[in-house]
Amino acid sequence: MVNTSVNLCGVSLKNPIIPASGTFGFGHEFADVYDLNCLGGISVKGTTAVERFGNETPRIAEAPSGLLNSVGLQNPGIDTVLGYELPRLRDSYGGAIIANISGFSIDEYVSTCEKADKSKNVDIIEVNISCPNVHNGGMSFGTTASGAAEVTREVKKVCKKPVFMKLSPNVTDIAAIARACEGAGADGISLINTLLAMRIDIRRRRPVLNNVTGGLSGPAIFPVAVRMVWQVYENVGIPIMGLGGVSTADDVIEMMLAGATAVQVGAANLRDPFACKKIADELPALMEKLGVDDINDIIGGAHNG
């Protein structure tokens, strides 16, 4: 029997597989698709202080080996998420629940994270400073080291639970931003969010997305994500949740060799609702094939020698 369990800042996960925020609803929508308890954690839909519709449709476009979305943080607001969505998820799921929090000001990040921190149904707080689909917020904090550090510092003042900062790939120096988060007290780093992208309808001669631009996800961005996880691992000592185009158990191993302690699966859930379960089912056999007894032995394994 191989060991697949990993530990994120004191939170034990039965395996490193976590559906990524925005691709798995609030989790309970999948409870009748398969038993959610095969998952190490669940990162729920990005949440803001108050309810948001998000951007106008169309907000989905296809890409070679992936898709663009410009949903723009549709969510029912933190109070509904904590009062209704997460208790409903907890009914059918005993693993780690990761609240994913976005904001438009430092104050909003702080007050929303503080509420999430007090919820018994939240195990880890993932602070999204990287949404490419909302203006005057989200990504603007995540594209400078000083902005990322400021959000981290203020959120950490009100949170007792582990805080992971979710970073944008749309930057010139990811390592500097990760270091700034670590320096400001972050417990961990999640990366990458989506890559800013665009499609044009050649018949209508107009952008496909109503929002003009959107975030690219899926296998198309996997090599970019591996590179950035690698770079961040070289520069920080805190654990990393790696994500971006992960679709198979092989991808999970690759992401962990680059430096991830846990791995989130995003777009793959939209193409195949059983994606995370299949990956979790396949991981032990793949480890045996690769001669890995304990998954923790391979974290950052490609950096050795």
Add this chain to the structure above:
Amino acid sequence: MKACTLEITENKPIVPLCFKMSLRGAHGEIKAGQFINIMIDGFYLRRPISVYDWDDDTLTVIYKVVGQGTDALSKMDKGKKLDVLSELGNGYKTSVSGMRPLLIGGGVGVPPLYALAKALIKDGCNVSVILGFNTKSEIILADEFRALGASVSVTTVDGSEGVRGFVTDAIPYAGYTYVYTCGPEPMLKSVYNKIITSGQFSFEERMGCGFGACVGCTCRTKYGNKRVCKDGPVFVKEEIIW
């Protein structure tokens, strides 16, 4: 939602650019107005297609080639096995129809009304159908609806068959108890403004997943935000905001 593997037994054009594809295999419990989401080799997202008809181990869809994905689908041969998600969407609710429901379809919005007409006629309803097309060569399923026993009116924009104009030009002033409709959004809006009863409207939107996870296809309704794929695609007249 049910994940299934279905084998193509037929895939042929019935009018230009419009294909009828029959699939064999266990497809779950389907209701009229629901759709399936088909994985197509070489494309990341599945293609959502409304269901035309089914029996125990066969399911038939009618789809129009509108882009690269449906073009690839139209070139698939008999015997090919497809990865399909079935039982998607809410479907039409038949119990509220009254005795004389009016069904209004436009273009490729017509096929999902066929199974609905079948169900309503089985329930003892006197079903009238208005089918709208651009021109005579695009007309589909009029004879199939007649064979079910429905009273059928056809409209064409160019007047090459039936009533010249849009489906709204064939809606009677009275005499129907409820309306079910499916077609392009401008048509749905015109129908909404013309009918004197309640009704159910089936909408289209670009979808990511098709089963409610990504909220890519959300719309506003009078009862809050709803996902076209999961809470719809059928919405009642009273909740629609244009």
